[in-house]
Amino acid sequence: MPVTIETKTAARIAELLDLFAELxxxxxxxxxxxxxxxxxxxxxxxxEGEERTRRPDTAR
Structure with a gap:
């Protein structure tokens, strides 16, 4: 079932996933x-033009 979350929340989740990937x-x-x-x-x-706190190392 799809879930809708705010863009800022999605950005924070993705940033945390990226941090975990670097461990x-x-x-x-x-x-x-x-x-x-x-x-x-x-x-x-x-x-969508949302600001992020960091650029991920895992980005392609």
Whole structure:
């Protein structure tokens, strides 16, 4: 079931996912699929012109 959230909330979630992706761990904290979802979410937020606090390292 789709959920609607505010753009700022989505941005914060994606930024947190990106931070988790940078944590050194074995196995990785996030799967490649989760990283890709975070990047997609951040790209959509960029399209809407929402400001973010940081630029993700995982961005393509």
């Amino acid at each position: 050194p761990s074995t196995p990785p904290v996030l799967t490649d699929e989760a990283r890709n979802h975070a990047v997609t979410l951040l790209d959509r937020i960029d399209e």
